[in-house]
Amino acid sequence: MVVIEKAILHILDVNESNEVFSDDLLEMNEATAEFLIKHVEKTISSQDAKKGSFYGNSEFKVMLDGYIGGEMEFIDFSRQVAGALYKVLTTAEAVSSTDLLICDARIDETRYLVIFKCNNHQGYVHQINVDENGKVSTELVNNYAILPGLTQKIDEFVFINCETMEILSKSRKYNVDGNSIYLIPELFLECAQNPSPAETIKEINKAVKKVTEAYCQDEVAAVTAVKNFIAENMEKDAVLDPVAVGREVFQDNPSMAADYNHAIETAGFSEPVEVNQEATLKKMKKHKLSTDTGIEITIPTDYFENTDFVEFFKEEDGSMSITLKNIQNIINR
Structure with missing residues (x-):
């Protein structure tokens, strides 16, 4: 169950060098609550999201500790967060205008800080015009600040467990000083990240294909064996162990198993990862x-x-x- 305790919306238009920070919380009417709750439910189970933890010198964590410890009110805290993100965004190339939603929420009785970075999308809306004689005309207007609908995905987001400080986030790469980096975890939150479930499954399949190709084996059969193994294990456990996958798929060929393990370890995907059982089973x-x-x-x-x-x-x-x-x-x- 999701309960939105407080929420606020700030606007960050880097292209126009414009920050619009709200002085008031969002009114939690039925439409606003539905929008926020639906997106919280959709994003927190995303298989593209990565778990992480703050670095010891993270300035964001200092701000968050101050808020949780009662040193500042939510609105002041949210404005500091928005200002910190705006500052980071100005260092990147080709950044979209952003609506920043910040929520203090409870998800299954656990308190979370939720941040939705909604990159503005272009869309058309109707506009009604009435002249001085009362004549009504309508027109299509190109709107550059369309928020994602209830069936669409939030581009980038952050969930922080306020009790454990565990981070769950999804971020895009941006070009900063000629380098392509995940801006939100690396420069904004200042945290380490683990591979996402989706990345792990993709890397498993990549390693399996590489090894079967090198040994002139049946790639389709090997990838199918991967899916069978994952599906069978997902029935019992929500943890996916990449090393165990290779051990099962290449159980009759120690050389292939060794090459698979080397590929997985070199890519940095050898550690078990927690996945969404329902979503993973559906794919497998x-x-x-x-x-x-x-x-x-x-x-x-x-x-x-x-x-x-x-x-x-x-x-x-x-x-x-x-x-x-x-x-x-x-x-x-």
Whole structure:
């Protein structure tokens, strides 16, 4: 359950060198509460988000400690946060105008500081004009400050557990002095980050493909084995261990297993990561294949090893054939 205790909106327009800091909290009417709660629920379970922890010399943590310790009010604290982010944004190239939402919230009874950096999007809205004679006309107006809708994603966000100081964040890379960096964790929060669940799964598949290609093995079969292993383990546990994946997939070839482990460790993805069980299972239970002839097939992962439903054949000329079996009905979609 999500409860928004306090929320405020500040506007950071770096391109126009303009900061608009609010002096009042957002009125928590039904529409505002729905907007904030929906986005909190959507983003906190994002598989693209990374866990992290503050560096010992983090200036942001000093500000946060002061607020939590009662040394300053929420509005003053939020203005300091907005000012710190604005200062950091001015050092980067090609930065969008931003609406900054800062919330003091409770999520399942745990207190969080939530920061939504909503990069403004371009969109069209209608405008009604009435002249001095009462004549009504309508027009389309290009609006450059459109906030994400309830079904859209927040571009960048931060959740800080006010009890443990654990950080969960999603950030984009920006060019600063010729270097591409994650601006929010590195310059704004000043914190270390662990790989996200989505990054970890992507790196696992990348390492598996690299190893199977090097040993001239069946890449499709190996990636399918990865999905099967992850899906089976997600039924029991929300923790994904990349090393255990390699141990299972390459259990019959110690050399391949060793090369996989080396690839994972070199990339910095060897540590277990906590994932969203429901979202991960949904992805792992299906396997999408794209052929060089333009055909795309989505097959339940369980069926890859069941020749009663699908079978792969290697032809003499090196090409492949796929046979789908026991089909009772086909529906056009």
